[in-house]
Amino acid sequence: MQINLTELFTRDGKELDVTAELDMTSFCASDGEYELTDSQPVKLHFTNTGDRTLTVEGSAQLALLIPCSRCLEPVKVPFSLDLARTFDMKLSQRERAEALEEQPYLQGYTLDVDQLVCDELYLNMPMKVLCKEDCKGICNRCGANLNKTACDCDRSSLDPRMSVIQDIFNQFKEV
Numbered sequence: 001m002q003i004n005l006t007e008l009f010t011r012d013g014k015e016l017d018v019t020a021e022l023d024m025t026s027f028c029a030s031d032g033e034y035e036l037t038d039s040q041p042v043k044l045h046f047t048n049t050g051d052r053t054l055t056v057e058g059s060a061q062l063a064l065l066i067p068c069s070r071c072l073e074p075v076k077v078p079f080s081l082d083l084a085r086t087f088d089m090k091l092s093q094r095e096r097a098e099a100l101e102e103q104p105y106l107q108g109y110t111l112d113v114d115q116l117v118c119d120e121l122y123l124n125m126p127m128k129v130l131c132k133e134d135c136k137g138i139c140n141r142c143g144a145n146l147n148k149t150a151c152d153c154d155r156s157s158l159d160p161r162m163s164v165i166q167d168i169f170n171q172f173k174e175v
Ligand SMILES: [Zn+2]
Pocket: 068, 069, 070, 071, 072, 073, 130, 131, 132, 135, 136, 137
């Protein structure tokens, strides 16, 4: 959802409360696209703090389906995001765009709430997601999900780097 902030400029000290629905159904992270689920309307509070400066504060609640780092099963990861930004409207459109880098959530006087939430998600993405602490992962030989099934593969070398070396070694043996 996009919010036009022009009205907020009419008066220093002017405040604005907005509840915004998210339009996005997925989040494109650096390492993949994750389905969005359980998203609540985003509550935002804008203030014109004078000197052509706007602040926004708010919160967003949502969850993403992120594959488990070990077994790749989707895991519902909840996020409770605190949104706080200051917009210096004295900067030119170009200077603002540069300050925002890849997330152009502010275009002119229009705030793109989805982009703002994405920007915050980037900062909050977990390094690693596990479906459970003791997830057994997938067999690096046959790909079976070892939480659900057992397999008869010889996994004596569990280190994937070692298994690559072993594969090369086996290739030489076959020649
Ligand atoms: Zn898992």
